[in-house]
Amino acid sequence: MVTATTVQRGDKLPDVTLPCLRGGEISFAQLRGKQILLFFWGSW
Amino acid sequence: MSVALEHNGAERARPFVEVAGATFPTLVDEQGVTTGAFGFKAIPNGVLVDQDGIIRYARFGGFSVDRAEDVAAVERFLAGEDPGPGPDQKTPYQPGHLESELVATKLRLGRLLISLGRRDEAVAEWRAALRLDPENLVIRKQIWAALHPEKFHPTIDWAWQKEQLAREHAEEIAAGICGPDGCPIPASPGR
Numbered sequence: 001m002v003t004a005t006t007v008q009r010g011d012k013l014p015d016v017t018l019p020c021l022r023g024g025e026i027s028f029a030q031l032r033g034k035q036i037l038l039f040f041w042g043s044w
Numbered sequence: 045m046s047v048a049l050e051h052n053g054a055e056r057a058r059p060f061v062e063v064a065g066a067t068f069p070t071l072v073d074e075q076g077v078t079t080g081a082f083g084f085k086a087i088p089n090g091v092l093v094d095q096d097g098i099i100r101y102a103r104f105g106g107f108s109v110d111r112a113e114d115v116a117a118v119e120r121f122l123a124g125e126d127p128g129p130g131p132d133q134k135t136p137y138q139p140g141h142l143e144s145e146l147v148a149t150k151l152r153l154g155r156l157l158i159s160l161g162r163r164d165e166a167v168a169e170w171r172a173a174l175r176l177d178p179e180n181l182v183i184r185k186q187i188w189a190a191l192h193p194e195k196f197h198p199t200i201d202w203a204w205q206k207e208q209l210a211r212e213h214a215e216e217i218a219a220g221i222c223g224p225d226g227c228p229i230p231a232s233p234g235r
Contacts, residue, residue: 002148006083006104009130013097014081018071021054026071033095040089042049043056044189044196
């Protein structure tokens, strides 16, 4: 699912499922009910 | 929660997480799924999401503990207040929907080619993607990391990145690919 414009304030968090470093997977849809700070980074 | 955008995978991300002593989960995005879904063109990014899954604040590129606006937004958010409007991140040029799909596909194709040891073909795909989306720092940095790995390991040469960006922007303006305020290539219809 690709968006043409960057997500912004007021948008729903896109639902993505990714593997976790500790093992297993997390899907963003599972995060309801909590306040989240999502931080994206890279070694570049 | 953090998302590590590492096409070399978990083992590239793990040392940073361990050094940081992070107690929160780190997810690994090898394929660039989040770049496509969120549409961001730079990192580091901070996104504040409320309990209903709605984004309350977002900064794409330059989100940092050293930026007072970002720290204040997080503090207000945790206190149950409105974090504030956040940065206006519209760029002068927005690719249309078809271009965005093509750019996301070329980003992934390039990563696949790199993993197969076909570096020059990967760089060619990324250069084509950058023509379509010249504001896209994620793609630009894939090219840099492929052609100048010594500027990224063992440490990132941030001064070099700043100079390189200025050099490339000047070339793109001189070549008529972009104007000083953004790219003149028209977007596809149906955007």
